[in-house]
Amino acid sequence: xxxxxxxxxxxxxxxxxxxxxxxxxxxxxxxxxxxxxxxxxxxxxxxxxxxxxxxxxxxxxxxxxxxxxxxxxxxxxxxxxxxxxxxxxxxxxxxxxxxxxxxxxxxxxxxxxxxxxxxxxxxxxxxxxxxxxxxxxxxxxxxxxxxxxxxxxxxxxxxxxxxxxxxxxxxxxxxxxxxxxxxxxxxxxxxxxxxxxxxxxxxxxxxxxxxxxxxxxxxxxxxxxxxxxxxxxxxxxxxxxxxxxxxxxxxxxxxxxxxxxxxxxxxxxxxxxxxxxxxxxxxxxxxxxxxxxxxxxxxxxxxxxxxxxxxxxxxxxxxxxxxxxxxxxxxxxxxxxxxxxxxxxxx
Amino acid sequence: xxxxxxxxxxxxxxxxxxxxxxxxxxxxxxxxxxxxxxxxxxxxxxxxxxxxxxxxxxxxxxxxxxxxxxxxxxxxxxxxxxxxxxxxxxxxxxxxxxxxxxxxxxxxxxxxxxxxxxxxxxxxxxxxxxxxxxxxxxxxxxxxxxxxxxxxxxxxxxxxxxxxxxxxxxxxxxxxxxxxxxxxxxxxxxxxxxxxxxxxxxxxxxxxxxxxxxxxxxxxxxxxxxxxxxxxxxxxxxxxxxxxxxxxxxxxxxxxxxxxxxxxxxxxxxxxxxxxxxxxxxxxxxxxxxxxxxxxxxxx
Numbered sequence: 001x002x003x004x005x006x007x008x009x010x011x012x013x014x015x016x017x018x019x020x021x022x023x024x025x026x027x028x029x030x031x032x033x034x035x036x037x038x039x040x041x042x043x044x045x046x047x048x049x050x051x052x053x054x055x056x057x058x059x060x061x062x063x064x065x066x067x068x069x070x071x072x073x074x075x076x077x078x079x080x081x082x083x084x085x086x087x088x089x090x091x092x093x094x095x096x097x098x099x100x101x102x103x104x105x106x107x108x109x110x111x112x113x114x115x116x117x118x119x120x121x122x123x124x125x126x127x128x129x130x131x132x133x134x135x136x137x138x139x140x141x142x143x144x145x146x147x148x149x150x151x152x153x154x155x156x157x158x159x160x161x162x163x164x165x166x167x168x169x170x171x172x173x174x175x176x177x178x179x180x181x182x183x184x185x186x187x188x189x190x191x192x193x194x195x196x197x198x199x200x201x202x203x204x205x206x207x208x209x210x211x212x213x214x215x216x217x218x219x220x221x222x223x224x225x226x227x228x229x230x231x232x233x234x235x236x237x238x239x240x241x242x243x244x245x246x247x248x249x250x251x252x253x254x255x256x257x258x259x260x261x262x263x264x265x266x267x268x269x270x271x272x273x274x275x276x277x278x279x280x281x282x283x284x285x286x287x288x289x290x291x292x293x294x295x296x297x298x299x300x301x302x303x304x305x306x307x308x309x310x311x312x313x314x315x316x317x318x319x320x321x322x323x324x325x326x327x328x329x330x331x332x333x334x335x336x337x338x339x340x341x342x343x344x345x346x347x
Numbered sequence: 348x349x350x351x352x353x354x355x356x357x358x359x360x361x362x363x364x365x366x367x368x369x370x371x372x373x374x375x376x377x378x379x380x381x382x383x384x385x386x387x388x389x390x391x392x393x394x395x396x397x398x399x400x401x402x403x404x405x406x407x408x409x410x411x412x413x414x415x416x417x418x419x420x421x422x423x424x425x426x427x428x429x430x431x432x433x434x435x436x437x438x439x440x441x442x443x444x445x446x447x448x449x450x451x452x453x454x455x456x457x458x459x460x461x462x463x464x465x466x467x468x469x470x471x472x473x474x475x476x477x478x479x480x481x482x483x484x485x486x487x488x489x490x491x492x493x494x495x496x497x498x499x500x501x502x503x504x505x506x507x508x509x510x511x512x513x514x515x516x517x518x519x520x521x522x523x524x525x526x527x528x529x530x531x532x533x534x535x536x537x538x539x540x541x542x543x544x545x546x547x548x549x550x551x552x553x554x555x556x557x558x559x560x561x562x563x564x565x566x567x568x569x570x571x572x573x574x575x576x577x578x579x580x581x582x583x584x585x586x587x588x589x590x591x592x593x594x595x596x597x598x599x600x601x602x603x604x605x606x607x608x609x610x611x612x613x614x615x616x617x618x619x620x621x622x623x624x625x626x627x628x629x630x631x632x633x634x635x636x637x638x639x640x641x642x643x644x645x646x647x
Binding site: 028031032036039150151157159166169170283284290294295308312314318320321328329332 | 489600611618621
């Protein structure tokens with residue numbers, strides 16, 4: 001009856017929202033492709049020269065130019081590029097001599113492993129810290145959190161990585177050094193998922209598991225610190241908004257225990273905006289992992305990207321940019337959609 | 348009548364008096380915020396260091412002394428020496444010039460670019476708005492550091508290219524702000540008045556729209572400075588920014604990477620400089636936001 005009608009309207013709106021989402025996401029991807037295309041084909045002084053070298057004759061030069069398809073109009077070249085990317089063809093890497101797409105598939109799980117543990121640390125510590133700071137507004141806890149959060153915006157990730165290595169690896173010996181595994185554990189477990197912890201657990205080889213964890217924990221904590229700073233700061237400001245509301249006062253007057261006021265009455269409404277914040281910081285972690293991976297020689301996508309940069313391996317650079325950019329866009333858009341679906345006010 | 352009364356006069360006689368009075372009120376409001384004062388002091392320190400580097404630095408930033416390699420911090424070398432025997436403190440002091448140049452140039456390129464794109468989009472609306480904002484959204488939805496890396500890879504390493512790459516990734520946020528501000532007053536009566544007396548679009552945008560966007564722009568640029576410094580240092584660290592022997596802080600950290608386990612000071616000292624300056628901009632940006640742009644201060 002009436003409810004059916006509203007349900008239908010709601011479903012219709014949801015569908016239209018979804019359609020809009022697909023169109024916007026597709027357009028953003030096209031924009032990303034346009035940027036990588038622009039960087040790859042337009043910005044370099046002469047892409048042909050970088051392939052044939054400056055000693056080539058004019059005939060060789062022209063042949064290479066035609067072979068690379070650079071004599072065609074730019075717009076044709078662009079759609080050709082989009083078409084090959086859609087088929088998963090990112091070109092060949094000149095340093096590994098393998099298709100870039102294969103390389104990326106191989107290194108991506110390592111990044112995912114580190115970023116996931118990082119966001120886990122950020123959420124598990126950041127959310128309670130933010131709530132705590134909000135309930136103790138203006139006290140020392142709050143001030144410490146504020147400085148901590150600002151440090152998250154001002155400390156270079158690669159510097160923190162180096163300092164972390166110097167203190168916890170070289171100084172205290174609490175964690176293992178750069179890399180994913182000690183050299184004598186290398187290749188002991190079959191690579192099923194390329195996520196070292198899962199592979200080791202699947203193989204039941206706990207020595208490898210603990211070794212992998214001890215390599216992982218420092219870079220992941222450093223990544224986690226940056227998302228912790230952001231998540232705690234946002235949680236605090238959301239929570240302050242809630243705690244100033246009248247229903248909180250009502251709950252307190254009714255004699256509801258303080259922990260219940262904070263964690264049930266206060267925290268429930270901020271779960272939805274928090275999802276967006278966590279999504280955003282997860283995407284930011286993927287970006288931050290580029291620097292951290294370089295410092296820790298972590299064989300992930302960031303390390304792949306920086307190695308390719310130093311070898312001027314443009315296909316690999318653009319492929320990695322494309323993959324990181326796509327994941328970034330996708331996470332952003334998904335958290336956007338989740339927000340709309342879960343928050344009744346935005347319906 | 349004292350200068351202070353003249354500045355705070357409720358009915359200023361001239362435009363200059365009104366502007367000076369406004370500036371005075373903002374300064375006093377800013378001075379009441381301890382963190383903002385700290386930030387301002389740090390940035391003044393940066394400016395002074397960059398300006399007087401030859402007098403502050405005890406040694407040349409590029410002069411090598413292979414007999415004094417990798418010395419730990421001491422009274423003679425406050426921050427120790429690096430692998431070529433150069434005094435790290437002197438290099439950090441000279442490095443402030445490079446950092447200052449990078450942030451200044453990025454701000455000078457990207458802020459006006461974003462300002463104009465946003466103001467044009469907001470002022471004209473319609474298709475112009477949709478195309479310009481679509482472009483802005485694409486850039487905004489991409490990771491800045493990765494994009495800057497890709498641009499530098501194509502342009503080639505070097506400090507000028509690093510500045511261009513960072514500026515290319517920094518403008519979209521400013522375009523967003525400028526558009527939002529423009530939308531709030533594009534249909535205001537005074538804009539229509541200018542239009543009625545025959546003011547051209549260019550004149551309206553440059554004389555009447557852009558000046559009103561500047562205060563929120565200043566806040567945003569200051570808050571972004573820390574990010575710009577970190578990106579520039581990151582590019583330097585990867586060997587894509589300033590090239591040796593330039594004493595750029597990120598590149599210095601990268602050189603110290605090899606010695607991090609035994610000679611920790613080589614890599615750590617320039618890092619402290621980066622943190623201090625970034626924190627300074629964060630503090631000042633927070634304070635400026637509270638003073639210039641109270642409606643944005645929702646995080647308080």
